[in-house]
Amino acid sequence: MKFEVYQDKKGEWRWRLKHNNGNILATSSEGYKAKADALKCVDNVKSSKDAPVNMV
Numbered sequence: 001m002k003f004e005v006y007q008d009k010k011g012e013w014r015w016r017l018k019h020n021n022g023n024i025l026a027t028s029s030e031g032y033k034a035k036a037d038a039l040k041c042v043d044n045v046k047s048s049k050d051a052p053v054n055m056v
Contacts, residue, residue, distance in 0.1 A: 001025070003042050005035065013038035017045070 005015045012031025015038050016024050026045070032038040 003045075005038050005042065015039075015042050015045075 001017060001019055003015055003017055005013060008014050008031055010031060012033060013035045014028045014031050016028070017026040019025055028038065028041060032041070
């Protein structure tokens with residue numbers, strides 16, 4: 001899997017997580033004015049790997 005950081009049509013920065021087969025598994029819910037903010041969000045997602053899964 002890999003994260004991709006890109007600019008959308010509005011010029012805002014977004015991220016998406018893609019599986020090796022090309023399927024998009026997750027995307028940013030908002031655009032960011034600064035690329036650094038999108039990268040920080042990617043880091044936050046990476047660090048959440050130990051977050052519990054709640055069944056609702």
